[in-house]
Amino acid sequence: MPCPSDTSFRKRWSEIVAGRLGIVIALIVIAAVLALLKPHFLSAANLTNVVRQVSINGILAVGVTVVLLTGGVDLSLGSLVAVTGVVAAHLAHPGAFPLAVPIAAGVLAGAACGAVNGVVVTRCGVPSFIATLGMMTAARGLALVLSNGRPVSNMSPSLTKLAGDVGGVPIPAMILAAVALCVAWMLRNLRLGRYFYAVGGNELAARAAGIRVQAVKFAAFVLCGALSGLAGVVLAARITTGQPNAGVGYELDAIAAVVIGGTRLSGGVGGVWGTLLGVLLMGVIGNGLDLLNVPSYYQQIVKGVIIIGAVWFDRCHQSAGKERGV
Amino acid sequence: MRKLCVLALAVLCGCGRSGAPEAQGPVIGVSLLNLSNEFVVTLRDAMDARAKELGVRLIINDGQRSPERQVQQVETFIAQKVDAIILNPCEVEASSSAVQKALDAGIPIVNVNSETRAVPTAFVGSRDEESARLGMAYIADRLKGEGGVLMMEGYMGQAAQLKRSAGAIEVLKKTPGLKLLAAQTAEWDRAKAVTLMENWLQAYGTSIRAVFAQNDEMAMGVVLALERAGRKKDIIVVGVDAIADALQAVRDGRLDATVFQDGKGQGRGAVDAALKLVRKAPVEKETFIPFQLVTKENVANFLK
Numbered sequence: 253m254p255c256p257s258d259t260s261f262r263k264r265w266s267e268i269v270a271g272r273l274g275i276v277i278a279l280i281v282i283a284a285v286l287a288l289l290k291p292h293f294l295s296a297a298n299l300t301n302v303v304r305q306v307s308i309n310g311i312l313a314v315g316v317t318v319v320l321l322t323g324g325v326d327l328s329l330g331s332l333v334a335v336t337g338v339v340a341a342h343l344a345h346p347g348a349f350p351l352a353v354p355i356a357a358g359v360l361a362g363a364a365c366g367a368v369n370g371v372v373v374t375r376c377g378v379p380s381f382i383a384t385l386g387m388m389t390a391a392r393g394l395a396l397v398l399s400n401g402r403p404v405s406n407m408s409p410s411l412t413k414l415a416g417d418v419g420g421v422p423i424p425a426m427i428l429a430a431v432a433l434c435v436a437w438m439l440r441n442l443r444l445g446r447y448f449y450a451v452g453g454n455e456l457a458a459r460a461a462g463i464r465v466q467a468v469k470f471a472a473f474v475l476c477g478a479l480s481g482l483a484g485v486v487l488a489a490r491i492t493t494g495q496p497n498a499g500v501g502y503e504l505d506a507i508a509a510v511v512i513g514g515t516r517l518s519g520g521v522g523g524v525w526g527t528l529l530g531v532l533l534m535g536v537i538g539n540g541l542d543l544l545n546v547p548s549y550y551q552q553i554v555k556g557v558i559i560i561g562a563v564w565f566d567r568c569h570q571s572a573g574k575e576r577g578v
Numbered sequence: 579m580r581k582l583c584v585l586a587l588a589v590l591c592g593c594g595r596s597g598a599p600e601a602q603g604p605v606i607g608v609s610l611l612n613l614s615n616e617f618v619v620t621l622r623d624a625m626d627a628r629a630k631e632l633g634v635r636l637i638i639n640d641g642q643r644s645p646e647r648q649v650q651q652v653e654t655f656i657a658q659k660v661d662a663i664i665l666n667p668c669e670v671e672a673s674s675s676a677v678q679k680a681l682d683a684g685i686p687i688v689n690v691n692s693e694t695r696a697v698p699t700a701f702v703g704s705r706d707e708e709s710a711r712l713g714m715a716y717i718a719d720r721l722k723g724e725g726g727v728l729m730m731e732g733y734m735g736q737a738a739q740l741k742r743s744a745g746a747i748e749v750l751k752k753t754p755g756l757k758l759l760a761a762q763t764a765e766w767d768r769a770k771a772v773t774l775m776e777n778w779l780q781a782y783g784t785s786i787r788a789v790f791a792q793n794d795e796m797a798m799g800v801v802l803a804l805e806r807a808g809r810k811k812d813i814i815v816v817g818v819d820a821i822a823d824a825l826q827a828v829r830d831g832r833l834d835a836t837v838f839q840d841g842k843g844q845g846r847g848a849v850d851a852a853l854k855l856v857r858k859a860p861v862e863k864e865t866f867i868p869f870q871l872v873t874k875e876n877v878a879n880f881l882k
Contacts, residue, residue, distance in 0.1 A: 290781070298780040305773050392614075401619040403768075403795075405823045416806065491768040492802060493823065497614050498769060542777035548734050548763040 272514055274566035275529045279536065282558070286540040293543060300422060306535035307424030308333075308483050308490070310528065312506040313513075314428075314435050315479030317527045320510055321439075322472045323452040323519025324380035328369060329480045329506055331391035333499030336362045336484030338395050341404035341494025344411040351410045358485035359478050365391055366477015370470035380473075388503070395496040404494035414489035424486050431479060436524040448472060452519025509534050512562050533562060604856045605635045606849070607655030608664045609648045609676070611691075613640040616821050617841050621666060621691065624845025632853055645672030652676040656683045662852040663687040667694045670737050686855035690848035691841075692737050699855055702847040702865045706738050709837045709869045710745030710792065713816045716835050716871055717756070717788045720814050724755035725787030728778055730771060730800065731763045732792045739763070742792040742818065759785060764796045771799025779807050788814040794824035794836055801832050820872055820880055828877045838870040838880055 286293040312329050319326045340358035343349050365387060372383040414423055439445035447468045450458040459465050483502075488494050513530030515522025537558055541551045608625060610618050622638060629636045637660065641648040645668045655663050656679060663680050665687055667673035677696040680687035686699040693701065717727060729746055732739035743761070750756050759782050764770040771791065778786065786809075791797035797817025804810040810832070817824050820838035827833035844867050854861045872880055 292780060295780070301776050301780060305776065308769075396614050401613055402616050403821075403823060405826075487769060490772060490802075491799060493768070493798075495768060497767070538773070539777055539780075542762065542774060543781045545760045545762070545781065548731070551762075 272526045272529060274568075275512060275514065275526065275533060275562060278562045278565055279529060279533050282533070282536060282540070286536070286543070290540070290543045293540060298539070298543075300417075300420065302532075302535050302539045303425040304422035305539065306531045307422065307428045308487050309502065309505050309509060309534065310428040310531040311431055311479055311483040311486065312502055313509040313527045313531050314431050314524055315476035315483075316503070316506050317510050317513075317515055317522060317524055318435065318439075318448055318472045319380070319476045320507070320515050320517060321448045321452045321519055321522055322469050323455065324373065324469060324472065325384065325507070325517070326366075326369065326380065326473065326476050327384040327503045328365065328387035328391055329476070329483075330499035330502035331388045331395065332362050332365050332477060332480035333484040333487055333502055334395035334496055335365065335391045335398065336481040337488035337498055338399045338404055338494035338496055340411070340485045341407055341488050342398070344407045344488075346406070346408040348408070351408075354411055355414075355482075355485050358488070359481040362481020362484060363474050363478035366474045366480070367470070369477065370473035373473065374466035374470050392496075399494060399496040401496060403496070405492070407488070407492050407494075411485075412489050412492045414486060424490065427482070427486060431482070432524050432528055435475075439523060444468065444471060449520055452521075454520070505534065508559050512559065512566070514566060530562075534559070603633045603635050604661040604853065605637065605658075606662045606664060606852050606856075607652070607658070607660040608636050608638045608666075609641050609651040609655075610638065610666045611641055611668050612643045614642075617819055617839065618666065620841035621845040624842040625664070625849050628846040628849040632849065634849065634853055636849075641666075641668050643668055645669045645676075648673050649676045649679070652679055652687075656680065656685060660685065661856045664690055664848045664852050665694075665698070666690050667692050669694075671695055686852065688848050688852045688855070691844055700851045700861050700863060700865070702844055702851055702867070704839055704844065704867050704869055706741035707745035707748070709818045709839060710742040710790070711749055712837050712869055712871045713790055713818055713835065714746040714749035716873070717790055717814055717816055718749060718753045720834070721756065721787055723753050726757050726759045726782065726785040728759050728782070728786060728789045729761040730774065730789065730791040730796045731761055732796075733765045734763050739792060746790055746792075764791075764799065766793050766795055768795045768799040768802075771796035772803045775800045775803035776807070779803070779809065786813055788816070791815065791817045793817060794819045794821045794833075797833060797836065798823055798827065801827060805832070825872065825877055825881050828872055828874060829881060831874060835871060835873045838872050840867045840870075843867045 292298060316326050316329060336358040339361045340354040343357050344354040369384050369387050372378050373380045416423055447463050450463055451465050451468045455465055487498055509530035510527045511517060512533055513526030515526060537555055541554060546554060610622060612618055625636060639651040648668055652663060663685055665676055667689060670693060674694040674696040677687055677694050677698050688700045688702060689698040691703045731743055750758055762774055764774045789800050791800055794817035797815055800815050804813055814834045816834055817836040820836045824833055824836045828836055847865055847867060851861050
């Protein structure tokens, strides 16, 4: 069976929908509470804000969703954001190159790092947790070397506009939407997309079915790296510099969003739409805590509790669904 | 490039001398807080330059924000029998044992930039409270003592954050007309500052008259968020540190003020003090390098 049959695929979808329902409820409850405490939360300006603020975590989360689907993990995202942001900023001084060059360079640098991750995991047999942990450290060092430890500034306005709005809609949010649509389409309609699920669901069965498991895993890391590069470029545009310190801890935010969104850490189950819900949930919490002026110390506690609570609620929901025979 | 190689080596082995020891000149071991911080890089560059002038050899280690690593580095310095140690401590309490170990081994140790509980042989640095006092006093002055103010704090619990908060609040207490609308952390980070400022604009709208950010990275993030929202004109923004980006922004009128912390002076001063200690010459126990407020009027003096 080279790719999952249509019925099993539908069944998987219905499972995901069931899982997502829990998150949708959690999101609605939190939003309702915030709207009650702070009516301004629901204003168009604030909601636009939330969408703008989740874009970078969103792009990263979509990328790492694919890696998690194959049963791997990628911890290097945050450092890749720094490296690619620095690379893009170096090539984005006013009048140096056309806009496409820094963007392409950032994405390619990310893809290249992702490819290294992929090679180390598939050829050298190093577990992805360790391989990408190594990359996380090495890439952070590379970002510092490339920038000499200092932020790379003097960025051309054409690149910084990438973080602006068009017709009231933030461009980073449009980029996230485009990325999510492409990856969701790929997961659903391309053979490679189905292979990601197959490899993560049952690697031995996938191999027995003739899928080139290592190539599929490699592809997942390259895709994740490229999207990290894109996120790095968008972040550089948002803060108008390439920061060697940028993105510390972003990998954990992204992975948390993916897991909140119903993708299993063990692979094979999940998808992009759930991830977007997870990203949105985290963004809404962050925005709401700032609006309510919850003291910094407590913000961290509240965030942690809500993340655990959301996933717990979701899992209860899923197991209830299983008992019902969904 | 050579500096880069040395840095890479120091980072890679995390300890130790690169190459064979040269017989001449005193050797000073330096453990820095974190070489991915621009201010610390300035500190290092100043030390490097001064050491070359004086014919002193430096062994520079990066503590990477870990007090535990700093203790290890100082232990290695002691084992290497360096002539003096310069410590740029990560923490008031936790880096203290590094100071104590050097003293116990009879090696003079100079704390640069920030303090530890254990008293070193000499201290060269600035009073962090003063930077925030200068910044907040400028805001009070510009607002004629009245209006809503926001404070963006550094990484919670770090000495610089605690002291800068204390200094700012001191001024606020003396100026009852200034109302602190909110104080939140953006963890010294420009991207986090943009997000927090966007949210603050939603929460406090037109009551915001000024923002005091405890470092320039965050101040630049605040400026970006305000510019994008078209609100920069009616809100005063002040940062601390006088990094290159911020100085340029002050010159261009985008940032109202920053506070100059003399990293170069501190770095040079630390090497000078260490060398005097090696030569058993008299040394000031504490040298305070003053902060200076930088506005559009005097920014030219700070831009190279």
